[in-house]
Amino acid sequence: VSSKKRFLRKNxxxxxxxxxxxxxxxxxxxxxxxxxxxxxxxxxxxAVNEMDTAEKYxxxxxxxxxxxxxxxEIRVVIAEMGENAFDQELVSGAVGTEVALRRDGGYVYYSYxxxxxxxxxxxxxxxxxxxxxxxxxxxxxxxGGSGSEGFDPADLKVIKWEKEKLGTWTPDxxxxxxxxxFEEE
Amino acid sequence: MNRQRSKAGLFxxxxxxxxxxxxxxxxxxxxxxxxxxxxxxxxVQLNNAVVRSTNLAEIYKSADGDLxxxxxxxxxxxxPAVAKIEVTVESVSLAQVPSSGSDDVHDRTTQVAVHxxxxxxxxxxxxxxxxxxxxxxxxxxxxxxGEVYSIDIRAAVTTAKGGDAQ
Numbered sequence: 448v449s450s451k452k453r454f455l456r457k458n459x460x461x462x463x464x465x466x467x468x469x470x471x472x473x474x475x476x477x478x479x480x481x482x483x484x485x486x487x488x489x490x491x492x493x494a495v496n497e498m499d500t501a502e503k504y505x506x507x508x509x510x511x512x513x514x515x516x517x518x519x520e521i522r523v524v525i526a527e528m529g530e531n532a533f534d535q536e537l538v539s540g541a542v543g544t545e546v547a548l549r550r551d552g553g554y555v556y557y558s559y560x561x562x563x564x565x566x567x568x569x570x571x572x573x574x575x576x577x578x579x580x581x582x583x584x585x586x587x588x589x590x591g592g593s594g595s596e597g598f599d600p601a602d603l604k605v606i607k608w609e610k611e612k613l614g615t616w617t618p619d620x621x622x623x624x625x626x627x628x629f630e631e632e
Numbered sequence: 633m634n635r636q637r638s639k640a641g642l643f644x645x646x647x648x649x650x651x652x653x654x655x656x657x658x659x660x661x662x663x664x665x666x667x668x669x670x671x672x673x674x675x676v677q678l679n680n681a682v683v684r685s686t687n688l689a690e691i692y693k694s695a696d697g698d699l700x701x702x703x704x705x706x707x708x709x710x711x712p713a714v715a716k717i718e719v720t721v722e723s724v725s726l727a728q729v730p731s732s733g734s735d736d737v738h739d740r741t742t743q744v745a746v747h748x749x750x751x752x753x754x755x756x757x758x759x760x761x762x763x764x765x766x767x768x769x770x771x772x773x774x775x776x777x778g779e780v781y782s783i784d785i786r787a788a789v790t791t792a793k794g795g796d797a798q
Contacts, residue, residue, distance in 0.1 A: 469642055476650045480657040487664035494671035501675040505682045505781060512689060512783040519693075519786035523762070527790060600788035601696065 507564065511610065514561040514570040518608070521546070522574060522600050525557055529584040529597035532557075532576075553578050556606070566613055573607035673773040677752070681768035681781040684754045688746065688766050689785045697762040697787030703744045716747040752780075762789030 521542045531537050533555070535548040542559070549556040554575050561570040576598070584598035688706070695701035703719040710717060744756040752770040759765065767782040 469639070469646060472643075472646055472650045476654050480654065480661075483657065483661040487661040487668070490668040491664050491671070494668040494675065498671050498675040498678075501678040501682075505678055508682050508686060509781075509783055512785060516784050516786040519762075519788055522788050523786075523790055526788075596790055600790060603788070 510563045511570070514563040517561045518559075518570055518572050521559060521561075521572075522603050525574070526600035526603055527597040530581060532581055532597070550578065555581060557603070558607075560611075562613075568610055568612050571607060571609050571611045572605070574603040575606050576603045670773045677770055677772070677780060680750070680752060681754075681770065684746070684748070684752070685766045685768050685781055685783055688744075688754055688756050689783060692756060692764060692766075692785055693787050695787075697758075697764070697789040699742055699744055699756065699758055699764075702756065706744070706746060710746065714749050718745045718747060719743075762787045 521544065524542050525532050525538060525546070528538060528541060531541075533548075533550075535546065538546045538548065538557070544559055544561070546557055546559045549558075555578055556573060556575050558571070558573045560572070563569060580598050580602050688702070691705045691709075692699075692702045695705060700719070703717060706717050742758050746754040748754070750770075752768060754766065754768050756764055756766050763784070763786055765782060765784045768780045769777065770780050771777045772780070
């Protein structure tokens with residue numbers, strides 16, 4: 448009988464102690480709070496990085512369309528110059544940027560670059576038009592305002608309309624790890 | 633008996649403190665989670681705005697600056713369940729269009745508006761032949777409505793008054 452009583456007493460104390468241990472709630476709370484903090488900070492950092500990337504993408508796209516706008520304006524101005532579009536200096540002066548002109552095989556080629564994003568890249572454009580179209584288009588609007596409207600900008604066929612990186616890009620391939628020595632401030 | 637009572641009191645005290653600190657920490661963490669959610673939604677919205685405006689810009693350029701043709705291409709491309717295309721044929725006063733933001737001398741314009749199912753509106757407004765702007769309007773995750781993104785676009789069309797590259 449006494450051994451049975453001892454067994455029962457021992458088991459009862461075990462059950463009671465496992466339910467009311469002082470400090471276990473604090474330990475669980477510390478663990479839960481630690482998990483919550485880590486996950487919330489990680490999710491916030493991910494979201495902030497995503498936002499940063501989205502803003503860079505939006506800025507880059509806006510810069511592209513700014514350069515594209517300018518390039519199209521130049522295309523239209525060249526077309527409006529009519530026969531004057533044969534004169535490289537006149538063309539460059541009218542559009543306000545350096546335009547290279549080349550005549551080859553009955554075609555006129557115009558090439559120019561629009562820098563964007565602080566010279567990080569440029570929009571390189573090469574246009575081609577049949578010489579006969581230019582010749583038959585009259586003196587154009589840029590000859591004192593009394594000329595014709597030049598030729599249709601669509602006749603300036605796009606040979607190249609390309610975003611080109613300026614400078615060389617070197618990818619960062621190293622990871623800074625602890626060298627074994629503390630840096631002196 | 634007394635020892636057991638003091639143990640229970642100690643446990644109760646600990647539970648009160650745990651609940652107190654936990655509620656403070658949980659409030660801070662929930663705030664961080666909410667901030668992350670709003671920021672993530674904003675970035676998704678900005679990405680969508682950029683993609684949709686780029687899409688419309690290329691359609692406009694391929695249609696050689698013809699708004700009607702651009703609208704037709706859009707109607708053929710966009711899924712009616714996702715986007716509703718609205719072409720305002722008659723002129724719209726720029727002052728009435730919240731997205732205008734332009735100091736253009738023209739006070740009237742025609743526009744193509746694409747209403748997306750996610751409450752995003754992409755507007756293509758022509759200021760003069762060949763010169764247009766695209767603006768994207770949406771309700772931001774923090775509850776305010778405003779312009780999310782805008783670009784100016786140019787199609788290869790001779791303007792009525794003659795192009796000026798300056």
